[in-house]
Amino acid sequence: MKIIACYALIILTILLAARTNKFVHATTSEDKYTRQRLEMVEGQIAARGVKDPKVLDAMRNIPRHLFVPEEYKNYGYEDQPVPIGCGQTISQPYIVALMTELLEVDGNSVALEIGTGSGYQAAVLSKIVKQVYTIEIIEELGIKAKKRLEEMKYSNVAVKVGDGYFGLPEHAPFDAIIVTAAANHIPPPLIQQLKPGGRMAIPIGTVYQVQNLMLVMKDKDEKIIVKNVLPVRFVPLLGKH
Ligand code: SAM
Numbered sequence: 596m597k598i599i600a601c602y603a604l605i606i607l608t609i610l611l612a613a614r615t616n617k618f619v620h621a622t623t624s625e626d627k628y629t630r631q632r633l634e635m636v637e638g639q640i641a642a643r644g645v646k647d648p649k650v651l652d653a654m655r656n657i658p659r660h661l662f663v664p665e666e667y668k669n670y671g672y673e674d675q676p677v678p679i680g681c682g683q684t685i686s687q688p689y690i691v692a693l694m695t696e697l698l699e700v701d702g703n704s705v706a707l708e709i710g711t712g713s714g715y716q717a718a719v720l721s722k723i724v725k726q727v728y729t730i731e732i733i734e735e736l737g738i739k740a741k742k743r744l745e746e747m748k749y750s751n752v753a754v755k756v757g758d759g760y761f762g763l764p765e766h767a768p769f770d771a772i773i774v775t776a777a778a779n780h781i782p783p784p785l786i787q788q789l790k791p792g793g794r795m796a797i798p799i800g801t802v803y804q805v806q807n808l809m810l811v812m813k814d815k816d817e818k819i820i821v822k823n824v825l826p827v828r829f830v831p832l833l834g835k836h
Contacts, residue, residue, distance in 0.1 A: 628660050631672035635659075639674045640692040647696045653722035654692055659685075662713040662743065681733050683830055685713045686775060690808075690827060692719075694796040697810050697824065698771035700724045705766070707788070709759030709832070710775035714740035717752045720773070727752045728766050730759035732833050758834040762788040769793060777806045777829040781821070782836070789813045798829040 660671035711731035731737035800806030
């Protein structure tokens, strides 16, 4: 009897050890990123005053490390922009959150992004709005982002390669426009393509000067109101304009 009990105990111990081991193994790498992501949202974003639960939830759920090149994966959740190739960057998480919150979008909104880059900002918007259109001027980045967003099943994002300065008149007007590269003026075609009641977030300034994140609002009577939000640093808006 004692021998049987002893065997049963040994088998139970082996089974438990195997389960624990499997559990630890299955959770380590994904859990590392999940933990980093939750810390990013609490420590960098909510702590600095971003409150919109839709934005916080989207950023808690989107695997940002999959939008940065393999060699920078460990920097994916750091409080900084990260290189994505072609001299471009994925924006700092706080700036992504703040700009998204400024747009005041919801499930009925149609948004236009200028500067697809890695596709991360478009993915964040896609969790909140009905449809995202995004334009990238560097073909290599645009093609990569399109493939990544398709593979990750962000089915309400349409990526176009081209010069975003001119917007996307065929899908205008937009409830929200977000420009993720700094221009030295607000592009008139983008103002035109904003819906009455719509909002645009855009960094204004040159690479060598202080840039300011501006919130551009078109009221119901199509009057334009511009508010300076905070100083920022972005790569320049490219193109022949
Ligand atoms: N939103 C991106 C993300 O989530 O990864 C980061 C954008 S990065 C800071 C700026 C991007 O704007 C670059 O990929 C750059 O090639 C693109 N860009 C610059 N000028 C542009 C233009 N005129 N039209 C479209 N994209 C442009």
